[in-house]
Amino acid sequence: MERTIEGKAETSGPVPRGVAGFAYTEADEEKRRGVRQMKLIATGLLVLAAAVFIFAKVMDHNGHGAWTGYLAAAAEAGMVGALADWFAVTALFKRPMGLPIPHTAIIPTKKDQLGQSLGDFVGENFLSADVVRSRLHQVGIGRRFAGWLGEPANADRVTGEVSTALRGALTVLRDSDVQAIVGEAINRRVSQVEVGPGLGKLLEQVVADGGHRRVVDLVCERAEIWLVANNDSVMNAIAGGAPGWTPRFVDRKVGERVYKELLRFVTEMRDWPEHPARGAIDRFLRDFAGDLQSDTATRARVERLKSEILARDEVQDFIASAWSSLRTMIVGAAGDEQSELRLRARAAILGFGRRMEADERLQAKVDGWVEDAATHVVTTYQRQITSLITDTVAAWDADQTSRKIEAHIGRDLQFIRINGTVVGSLAGLIIYTVYQAIVS
Template sequence: MTGTDVERAVALRRMKTLATGLLGVLALVFVVAFALQDSYPWLQYVRAAAEGGMVGALADWFAVTALFKHPMGLRIPHTAIIPRKKDQIGESLGQFVEENFLSEDVVVAKLESARIAQKAGMWLEKPESADRLAVEGAVLIRGLFTVLDDDAVQGVIEGLVRRHFLEPPWGPPIGSIAERIFAEGHHHSLVDLLVDRAADWVDGNYAVVTRVVAQRSPTWVPRLVDGVVGDRVHAELSKFIRAVQDDPRHDVRVSIDKYLRDLAQDLQHRPETIARAEEIKAQLLDDPRVRDLTARTWATIKTALLEAVNDPASELTTNFKALVRDFGSRLTSDTGLSDKVNRWIADGASYFVRTYRSEIAGVISETVGRWDAEETSRKIELQVGKDLQFIRINGTVVGSLAGLLIFSIAHAVFG
């Protein structure tokens, strides 16, 4: 028994003693009045009152006792009601809770009147609340990292990478994205950059160009001619690149655009190009590389989070606190947001009650069903037994008054 149960048991014994004591007092009064009523006729009224009080006290004692046990151990029909009807009581109680407390209308009405979002916002915007959430979050993260197995987490990450990144073919999605980029001309900046770099290289590598020309010319050509040809080649090459730079509609640029658009189409629809993209993917991300990538990703995430949560002044912790306070302020000041959050809460609670109300109510009936019959009777008696003793006391008083009234009327009518 808990401390509360002990206190209730003491109070119950006290009330039982009081109710039984009243019965004993009335019994003593009845005996005295009955013995002396011939000498003192007015004692007949006292006897009648005491007699009625005893009848009421005994009747209510029987009624109260019959709820929890067999009175005086006698197996009288319709006694020990709670031990015999324990399972039915549990089912009825569960059904009562389900129908009257786990009702969608009741739950939604209560949540709407509670204004949970506004109250949560007022709590969240306090600095000490944000600090507390940050501390509790840090404890949770450290606990998770303590429990989680690194190899298992890496396996999960690797599985996700393979399922969502490696297994789907790359060609069609890359081709679709590239087609949109090329159609909108976003690649022109990259082409400009490449052409500019090519022009800079030609301008800065005159010696390289002339040397390559000399190396490729026949051996019988005089060096003077090689120099003239090399100079000419460099000049024409520079002139060509300058023309590509200056003319947005240059044939080279048009050819590049066409090539890129065709490539985007081939990546989406041409089996040979799609297969080639898959070969490149396999070469770039083979099993050892994927395994190494997932291991380094998990190690980086774990290290970064642990360092952040262990440092109260870290950027992550500071930003988290600011985000919590800002969200709290928005919940308090933004009626639209708070109404939306309250609606989400109400809808979630409504779905939960609608879906699981029978299971929740079933916990009550199942719990009562597992209790021992005598234990159930004792638990219920501890809860309501003290108040039931007032029934015995009231029955004693009402019985006394009824007995006195009946005797008085009978004596007045029949003399």
């Protein structure tokens, strides 16, 4: 981990701590040592050019031939190029030799303006709606995402990440808060909606489709089974309700007769779809369905019954406990890789990815959604994003910013000085050669 150095950047001692998280670190100091090495090389070339110039002038003064003029011209131009580039590079970070020359120490004095310009540049060239939309369209996110999601390993990864996030969210939520919200939402929703007409339409459709007949069949079957299994109990109950003055054998005969009639009635109703009792049930249900939709008194009674049911403690306790049961079930299923929930989620993700990979229209829709979302973000929050750049740069210490930037790009800038010396020397040699050719 990098630690902040507190001192001057020119030494290995401490440097001031950075502002707003911007600090001059050991890594910066290491780069700055590389910059100093390149400075020594560039300065060495300048000293070499000066030494060569002096040597050439001495040789020329002592009459050692025309070559001394060429050498002196190359060395002189090299010195000029080196000094000019030294001035240009130095002027970026500080005032050359401490002189208050205009347009020097550009980074320390123009830091805020540079930050503003950088923010404007990013906003205009990177955060514009056209640029973002064009770039995202070229990337083809829908196609890439479909191919990635269609791989089993990636589907497993997405399923695992979603399951982890789901378990974390459900674990953090407090049961009491969720139960209160769920209970309030259910009570409010049910209280606001009149259930009578809806139940009436549902019952009317069920009767029209004959869906209730299976219920009637089941009731008849269960009634027959019960009557057969409780023969004696039924006859004793009938006989026990007879007047005390009737003979016992008469009560027994009446009980047997009633029992047989009940059993016959249930059996016929079970086996005969057109039984009159079945028709009576159909008519009753149709009438009741109509009353639920149009009869004011019936609808009012249903609403009162609904309110009474909702007001019961058992119902409220059931609504409150439903969340706990649901949460436990989901958390357990999300944590089990072989649970039906995880397997179905994985299959759905994998299938979606493969369908999307083969469906260019779906890919285009996904591209459009992503482009619209990204465009909305950059157009809505462009100023906030660019202000992050300008505000951050404005919070930096000017001298420390200059040192940090120089540590990162100073090495390359020193090559400018080296190139200036070399190119200046070659240019001076060429100019002197051309001049000699003209005047000769």
